[in-house]
Amino acid sequence: MSLNIDPTKIKPYGDTLDDGRMQFSFALPAPANEQGKEAAKQLLQQMGLTEIEISYYSDLGEGFTHFVAYANTNISVDLTKIKVKVVDTPIMEMEENDKYLDENYGKKITIVGACIESDAHTVGIDAIMNMKGYNHRFGLERYRNFITYNLGAQVSSEELLKKAVEVNADVILVSQVVTQKNIHIKNLTKLINLAESEGLRDKFLFICGGPRISHELAIELGYDAGFGSGSYSTDVASFISFHFAEKK
Amino acid sequence: MIKLTIDQSKIDEARNYAKNIVDSLKWLLNDYSSDTIERTIVRLFGIDGAIDETPIPNLVVEHLKEKNVIDRGAAYWIANSMLATNLSAQEVAEEISNGKLDVTSLDAQPDKKIIKLIDELTEKMLNHIKAQKKFRENKFEEFGPRKKPSIYVIVATGNIYDDVVQAKSAAREGADIIAVIRSTAQSLLDYVPYGATTVGFGGTFATQENFKIMRQGLDEVGDELHRYISLTNYASGLCMPEIAVMGAIERLDVMLNDAMYGILFRDINMKRTLLDQYFSRMINAYAGIEIQTGEDNYLTTSDAIEKAYTVTASQLINEQFAYVSGIKKEKLGIGHAFEINPDITDSFSYEFAHALLTSRLFPDSPSKYMPPTKHATGNIFKVYIMNAMFNLVSQMTNQGVQLLGMMTEAIHTPHLVDRALAIENANYVFNTAKNFAQNFDLLPDSFINKRAETVLDEARLFLKKVSEQGLFESMSKGDFADIKRTEFGGKGVQGIFKKSENYFNPFMDRMKAELNLK
Ligand code: B12
Numbered sequence: 001m002s003l004n005i006d007p008t009k010i011k012p013y014g015d016t017l018d019d020g021r022m023q024f025s026f027a028l029p030a031p032a033n034e035q036g037k038e039a040a041k042q043l044l045q046q047m048g049l050t051e052i053e054i055s056y057y058s059d060l061g062e063g064f065t066h067f068v069a070y071a072n073t074n075i076s077v078d079l080t081k082i083k084v085k086v087v088d089t090p091i092m093e094m095e096e097n098d099k100y101l102d103e104n105y106g107k108k109i110t111i112v113g114a115c116i117e118s119d120a121h122t123v124g125i126d127a128i129m130n131m132k133g134y135n136h137r138f139g140l141e142r143y144r145n146f147i148t149y150n151l152g153a154q155v156s157s158e159e160l161l162k163k164a165v166e167v168n169a170d171v172i173l174v175s176q177v178v179t180q181k182n183i184h185i186k187n188l189t190k191l192i193n194l195a196e197s198e199g200l201r202d203k204f205l206f207i208c209g210g211p212r213i214s215h216e217l218a219i220e221l222g223y224d225a226g227f228g229s230g231s232y233s234t235d236v237a238s239f240i241s242f243h244f245a246e247k248k
Numbered sequence: 249m250i251k252l253t254i255d256q257s258k259i260d261e262a263r264n265y266a267k268n269i270v271d272s273l274k275w276l277l278n279d280y281s282s283d284t285i286e287r288t289i290v291r292l293f294g295i296d297g298a299i300d301e302t303p304i305p306n307l308v309v310e311h312l313k314e315k316n317v318i319d320r321g322a323a324y325w326i327a328n329s330m331l332a333t334n335l336s337a338q339e340v341a342e343e344i345s346n347g348k349l350d351v352t353s354l355d356a357q358p359d360k361k362i363i364k365l366i367d368e369l370t371e372k373m374l375n376h377i378k379a380q381k382k383f384r385e386n387k388f389e390e391f392g393p394r395k396k397p398s399i400y401v402i403v404a405t406g407n408i409y410d411d412v413v414q415a416k417s418a419a420r421e422g423a424d425i426i427a428v429i430r431s432t433a434q435s436l437l438d439y440v441p442y443g444a445t446t447v448g449f450g451g452t453f454a455t456q457e458n459f460k461i462m463r464q465g466l467d468e469v470g471d472e473l474h475r476y477i478s479l480t481n482y483a484s485g486l487c488m489p490e491i492a493v494m495g496a497i498e499r500l501d502v503m504l505n506d507a508m509y510g511i512l513f514r515d516i517n518m519k520r521t522l523l524d525q526y527f528s529r530m531i532n533a534y535a536g537i538e539i540q541t542g543e544d545n546y547l548t549t550s551d552a553i554e555k556a557y558t559v560t561a562s563q564l565i566n567e568q569f570a571y572v573s574g575i576k577k578e579k580l581g582i583g584h585a586f587e588i589n590p591d592i593t594d595s596f597s598y599e600f601a602h603a604l605l606t607s608r609l610f611p612d613s614p615s616k617y618m619p620p621t622k623h624a625t626g627n628i629f630k631v632y633i634m635n636a637m638f639n640l641v642s643q644m645t646n647q648g649v650q651l652l653g654m655m656t657e658a659i660h661t662p663h664l665v666d667r668a669l670a671i672e673n674a675n676y677v678f679n680t681a682k683n684f685a686q687n688f689d690l691l692p693d694s695f696i697n698k699r700a701e702t703v704l705d706e707a708r709l710f711l712k713k714v715s716e717q718g719l720f721e722s723m724s725k726g727d728f729a730d731i732k733r734t735e736f737g738g739k740g741v742q743g744i745f746k747k748s749e750n751y752f753n754p755f756m757d758r759m760k761a762e763l764n765l766k
Binding site: 025026027058060061062064066118120122123126178180181183211229 | 413416419420432433548549622663664665
């Protein structure tokens with residue numbers, strides 16, 4: 001007999017359907033004793049949790065204690081009502097992509113990429129763009145129908161747009177890895193606002209990526225697409241190729 | 249310890265190439281100086297403070313450059329001005345900074361008087377630095393030496409006062425060395441910011457005030473725990489010697505101070521970096537500060553198996569540069585890392601071989617081992633295991649300093665709990681495997697032994713090539729970490745100058761004499 005899961009009311013699963021069991025780990029500025037333990041428990045209670053079990057606590061010094069806890073939630077979510085914006089173009093391998101563009105577009109696509117503003121993390125954008133590629137997938141530089149420019153790290157929004165205009169680019173790729181104090185949002189917003197004010201927003205396809213970027217966030221920020229951690233050159237390349245072939 | 253069977257003559261040969269590479273750059277180290285070296289001298293005269301956020305040492309050196317007299321060195325001009333005006337060093341510097349004093353308008357004072365004054369000023373500051381060194385030595389004597397591997401953790405809240413709380417907590421859990429992470433992009437500032445940081449980005453600035461605040465916190469908790477807790481920061485970027493001197497004055501114990509990191513990873517001009525590291529390492533040597541090199545970073549941009557030899561080669565070059573500055577073996581923390589893709593079968597054996605090679609090449613040095621970072625993902629549970637494996641390698645291969653991995657490496661700078669769990673992980677592994685390695689001998693034709701030999705061979709051939717074509721040429725071809733840099737490119741290139749006949753740097757002269765350097 002299989003489990004009778006109701007997708008309109010799903011709850012965390014420990015070992016029994018709908019038990020709502022979850023694990024927690026946090027520190028409190030409280031002593032490592034029964035009083036502190038009670039404080040941790042009350043905190044979880046106020047979050048609406050039940051069957052609270054403080055399974056472990058330890059003194060972190062300086063008046064702090066680490067708690068590990070298990071507790072049940074009564075809250076459920078309706079899976080059927082959840083719609084998330086995702087990039088839904090099919091994914092083509094490099095050779096397939098080259099051929100697809102030969103047949104459906106017939107021109108080369110120029111792509112300019114950079115890790116912008118204060119961010120110096122280039123490994124992500126390199127993984128997407130460099131010849132060598134990443135995890136057995138070649139980077140965009142190797143694609144026959146792409147002309148690419150990887151500007152590297154700490155490129156200002158001004159510089160990036162300037163270069164894109166100069167080489168008559170079709171696509172701008174932006175990487176943002178550091179997210180402290182929402183700096184990635186600030187930087188990405190700066191670039192898109194600058195493009196708007198210079199009348200360049202519709203001249204390029206704007207794509208951003210980074211470990212904390214989602215397609216949903218990208219759209220919200222005014223970009224055309226966003227790619228998160230674990231994305232590959234093939235994902236972006238396919239999105240770009242379909243976009244231009246369909247627009248033609 | 250587990251022994252590698254390696255032909256000693258190959259090690260000697262590789263070392264010799266590294267020595268040739270460094271020797272061929274002596275002209276640079278002897279005949280040139282830089283803006284930050286001169287600012288360091290200004291600081292060593294006890295000059296400090298800032299006007300509208302610009303540090304006074306910068307204003308003084310800017311003035312000397314404007315007047316085209318920097319090639320004589322800042323020491324001469326300050327001493328001459330002090331004698332001519334009867335003001336203190338700080339007062340002279342303030343007058344210059346406020347535009348009220350033009351050092352070239354003053355009469356030249358008799359050489360003898362100038363030398364006497366400089367000697368007095370030099371003596372005063374060097375005595376303070378020596379007293380700090382002595383204080384540290386006494387503490388280690390009283391409480392006992394650092395354990396091996398030492399536990400090294402970072403604090404990076406961006407607020408120095410939060411950092412102190414986190415550091416003290418870590419010390420209580422067993423940390424031996426606290427690294428205060430610097431604010432993003434400080435390395436590209438051509439000045440050292442002034443004052444305490446409370447809203448830093450990605451860390452706090454390396455400032456003298458921040459050093460002082462953390463030092464005090466660590467001394468307090470150390471006295472309570474009967475363990476001397478070491479403090480470390482980063483003498484890197486465009487202000488290496490200035491940061492070294494601030495560390496010497498405020499008694500930092502360890503300093504990241506790589507010879508080539510700034511060139512490769514911050515695009516700082518190569519001549520500038522090599523000059524700056526020369527003096528900053530000399531200051532560290534003089535102050536008894538342990539330096540650490542940054543090879544661990546090579547593997548974040550290159551493949552950790554394919555390019556393992558570049559780490560070894562760089563370690564050997566870094567070693568020779570360190571000796572030229574007077575660093576002793578026991579104070580040379582050679583860097584390396586555990587960065588191979590964990591999906592690769594037998595990656596643990598590769599890691600083991602690489603780590604063993606480092607301790608074989610530098611048996612008397614406290615090598616600094618770095619955790620998996622690049623392959624850390626949001627799966628904190630897996631990262632925690634990777635860090636345990638890394639701790640095991642370290643214990644079994646006799647590393648000096650273990651920079652602990654955080655399970656949240658891919659997410660945020662460490663939370664209080666992340667750090668505590670990391671220390672617990674290390675304590676557990678180090679204790680349960682304390683004498684484990686003594687039970688094993690390595691077969692000469694085993695995978696691990698052969699892998700270590702291969703890496704050494706590749707490094708040896710690479711160093712041969714670099715010594716034949718020159719370090720500058722190799723860097724311009726991208727031989728290190730796949731990054732290309734040119735001799736005349738990069739940041740800070742306009743901040744170097746050739747010394748004139750009558751240039752002098754009294755601190756460097758004194759340090760060289762006391763460190764027995766030629
Ligand atoms: C390597 C590394 C560095 C190297 C970078 C070298 C280089 N040239 O890139 C060095 C040592 C220089 C460095 C410095 C710093 N780092 Co760092 N670094 C890392 C580390 C360990 C790995 C990042 C990485 O290379 N991942 C591998 C790549 C392949 O993954 P990725 O970037 O996610 O990219 C993939 C996707 O996101 C996507 N993608 C990314 N970009 C794009 C773009 C497009 C267009 C598309 C389509 C897709 C895409 O595709 C890629 C492939 O799947 C991470 C920790 C971690 N494990 O994530 C910390 C980390 C990112 N760094 C961090 C910090 C704080 C810093 C510093 C500020 C530290 C300091 N105070 O000095 C500095 C900042 C320097 C600066 N100005 O930015 C923090 C960021 C915290 C946060 N959330 O904000 C992290 C998370 C570490 C931590 N826990 O503290 N770092």
